[in-house]
Amino acid sequence: xxxxxxxxxxxxxxxxxxxxxxxxxxxxxxxxxxxxxxxxxxxxxxxxxxxxxxxxxxxxxxxxxxxxxxxxxxxxxxxxxxxxxxxxxxxxxxxxxxxxxxxxxxxxxxxxxxxxxxxxxxxxxxxxxxxxxxxxxxxxxxxxxxxxxxxxxxxxxxxxxxxxxxxxxxxxxxxxxxxxxxxxxxxxxxxxxxxxxxxxxxxxxxxxxxxxxxxxxxxxxxxxxxxxxxxxxxxxxxxxxxxxxxxxxxxxxxxxxxxxxxxxxxxxxxxxxxxxxxxxxxxxxxxxxxxxxxxxxxxxxxxxxxxxxxxxxxxxxxxxxx
Numbered sequence: 001x002x003x004x005x006x007x008x009x010x011x012x013x014x015x016x017x018x019x020x021x022x023x024x025x026x027x028x029x030x031x032x033x034x035x036x037x038x039x040x041x042x043x044x045x046x047x048x049x050x051x052x053x054x055x056x057x058x059x060x061x062x063x064x065x066x067x068x069x070x071x072x073x074x075x076x077x078x079x080x081x082x083x084x085x086x087x088x089x090x091x092x093x094x095x096x097x098x099x100x101x102x103x104x105x106x107x108x109x110x111x112x113x114x115x116x117x118x119x120x121x122x123x124x125x126x127x128x129x130x131x132x133x134x135x136x137x138x139x140x141x142x143x144x145x146x147x148x149x150x151x152x153x154x155x156x157x158x159x160x161x162x163x164x165x166x167x168x169x170x171x172x173x174x175x176x177x178x179x180x181x182x183x184x185x186x187x188x189x190x191x192x193x194x195x196x197x198x199x200x201x202x203x204x205x206x207x208x209x210x211x212x213x214x215x216x217x218x219x220x221x222x223x224x225x226x227x228x229x230x231x232x233x234x235x236x237x238x239x240x241x242x243x244x245x246x247x248x249x250x251x252x253x254x255x256x257x258x259x260x261x262x263x264x265x266x267x268x269x270x271x272x273x274x275x276x277x278x279x280x281x282x283x284x285x286x287x288x289x290x291x292x293x294x295x296x297x298x299x300x301x302x303x304x305x306x307x308x309x310x311x312x313x314x315x316x317x318x319x320x321x322x
Contacts, residue, residue: 001089003057009087010055013074014040022075022111043073045142062088065146068101072129075104102129106251109242115270117237117254123184123220124194125152125177128249136273137227137235137254138164152177153197156205166226166234178211179218186217220250227254231272232265 015034024039035043041051046066053059062070067088071081081101082092093101102120110118110131117134119141121127127141127149135141141149148154154161155177165173185194201208220241227235237254256263 001061002087003059006084006087007055007057009084010040010051010070010074013076013080014055017075021108022073040070040073044069061090064090064093068093071101072107075107076101077104102249106249109251113253116256116266118251120249120251121151123248123250124181124197125150127151132273133270134254136269137229150197152181153201156201156208164227164229166228169226174207174211175216176218176220176223178208178214179216180220182212182215183217183219225254229265229269232268234262235265235269236260236262237266 014037017035019035019039022035022039022043024035037052037055038048041048044051044066046069050059054062064085067085067090068081071084074080076084078101085092106120107129110120110129113131113133115133117137118131119127119134120129130141148158151161155173162170181194181198185198188194198212202212222241223239225237225239227237229235235256237256240253240255242251242253243249256266
């Protein structure tokens with residue numbers, strides 16, 4: 001591990017980033033260009049002390065997971081990401097498989113979508129990046145352990161993950177997940193990732209196994225989906241899917257049609273954010289630049305139930321796995 005070169009690379013990467021490019025307010029009292037250390041640490045999901053030690057050539061060797069988080073936070077290209085891994089004495093991820101590194105262009109789009117849920121996932125359903133509205137809608141997936149970040153795995157193996165879906169929509173969601181995964185597995189027969197996911201789900205979910213045997217094939221497409229949020233209620237959102245250059249990473253954007261009840265509830269969700277509510281707790285904007293809602297938005301909403309800040313708890317009807 002080359003601590004000196006790593007520290008210099010991190011400092012220069014931080015200095016070249018425009019705060020507005022990562023969704024942060026520029027501020028009026030910045031003494032140096034670029035981001036502050038605490039802002040990079042927050043974007044990477046690490047402590048400020050840990051990141052500061054890395055920049056001062058005194059930190060321990062970062063894990064591969066931490067390096068990937070730093071690459072996303074600093075908006076590194078694939079080549080820069082590989083260089084970061086080399087400086088830390090780690091082997092970069094193989095490029096022939098689906099990379100967990102999100103291209104800077106996709107992250108830039110994600111940062112600009114401040115009023116609608118958006119996230120980047122792999123074609124196998126692994127969540128790689130979320131904006132604040134996506135965290136508000138479905139919980140902070142990246143705060144979970146790596147094995148719990150796959151949407152398909154969680155849908156079939158974690159009943160709590162299905163609490164976001166209306167029970168009458170379970171069957172369609174299940175068919176969509178399985179049909180897409182079959183298409184991905186067939187397109188990459190030598191890639192162990194989709195094959196291992198299929199094997200795990202066939203063994204762990206009777207529902208998945210039955211659907212897999214039906215041999216339906218359909219890649220992810222634009223669709224209208226419904227979500228049940230524990231505070232704002234039912235949202236009917238249009239799901240648009242944008243593909244990266246190799247079609248292995250997808251930018252998924254959820255929007256509500258203007259004039260609908262879901263549109264008003266999505267506006268309310270922006271204010272609600274991912275705060276940890278108690279029944280009588282006051283609400284306040286948590287997103288940068290969020291404006292207070294018009295008074296009619298609050299009409300008809302009772303005090304929200306308590307829910308966890310990172311990932312919603314609660315049970316859901318069984319999917320027939322037993």
